[in-house]
Amino acid sequence: xxxxxxxxxxxxxxxxxxxxxxxxxxxxxxxxxxxxxxxxxxxxxxxxxxxxxxxxxxxxxxxxxxxxxxxxxxxxxxxxxxxxxxxxxxxxxxxxxxxxxxxxxxxx
Amino acid sequence: xxxxxxxxxxxxxxxxxxxxxxxxxxxxxxxxxxxxxxxxxxxxxxxxxxxxxxxxxxxxxxxxxxxxxxxxxxxxxxxxxxxxxxxxxxxxxxxxxxxxxxxxxxxxxxxxxxxxxxx
Numbered sequence: 001x002x003x004x005x006x007x008x009x010x011x012x013x014x015x016x017x018x019x020x021x022x023x024x025x026x027x028x029x030x031x032x033x034x035x036x037x038x039x040x041x042x043x044x045x046x047x048x049x050x051x052x053x054x055x056x057x058x059x060x061x062x063x064x065x066x067x068x069x070x071x072x073x074x075x076x077x078x079x080x081x082x083x084x085x086x087x088x089x090x091x092x093x094x095x096x097x098x099x100x101x102x103x104x105x106x107x108x
Numbered sequence: 109x110x111x112x113x114x115x116x117x118x119x120x121x122x123x124x125x126x127x128x129x130x131x132x133x134x135x136x137x138x139x140x141x142x143x144x145x146x147x148x149x150x151x152x153x154x155x156x157x158x159x160x161x162x163x164x165x166x167x168x169x170x171x172x173x174x175x176x177x178x179x180x181x182x183x184x185x186x187x188x189x190x191x192x193x194x195x196x197x198x199x200x201x202x203x204x205x206x207x208x209x210x211x212x213x214x215x216x217x218x219x220x221x222x223x224x225x226x227x
Contacts, residue, residue, distance in 0.1 A: 035213035037153075044203055044217035045153065051213075088153055092211050096169055097155040 006100035012108040019076040023089035030093030036074045040085045110134040110216040117221030130187040130204035138182040146200035194225045
């Protein structure tokens with residue numbers, strides 16, 4: 001199975017700043033089938049990005065995804081208060097589907 | 109508006125069984141694959157199982173293979189997860205989520221149902 005490693009574990013930033021979250025795969029993710037989710041406390045995850053760089057319906061354009069092969073990035077261009085949450089990457093290029101361990105984005 | 113509502117969670121002793129349900133509305137249920145994804149308390153996400161749109165194909169994580177069974181009733185827009193031989197390690201919030209294919213990203217998710225395996 002493909003192991004996904006997210007970094008950093010915790011990212012402390014202020015509203016208005018730019019956030020860069022990393023997801024590294026133990027082997028190449030087929031067809032760049034990499035998704036990102038946001039999870040707020042006590043809530044279900046929400047799809048942000050699929051196919052490495054395609055925004056899901058209703059996701060603001062301050063969220064962008066990039067990367068290929070084994071290295072992927074989620075960028076939040078200007079942080080809003082509601083963006084402080086936990087973010088997970090997920091690969092669906094090969095079975096079984098796997099998730100990264102998450103990055104917690106906290107207010108500095 | 110898509111709604112997925114899980115039910116059936118609770119406290120169960122190790123070795124016992126439990127059946128989860130997920131009632132869906134707001135989308136064409138019979139055209140989507142459906143998944144169970146779980147999250148142990150304070151931990152990350154783990155995909156558990158998926159069933160194809162027509163119920164003919166089912167896939168499981170190794171951690172639950174042989175103990176859990178996923179099924180669906182397209183006439184009732186409902187997804188199920190039969191969990192047998194439960195272990196403490198199965199303690200988690202169980203979410204249902206739709207996907208376009210049997211291996212895919214997950215669209216909408218339910219709010220989850222908590223399963224606690226404890227003596």
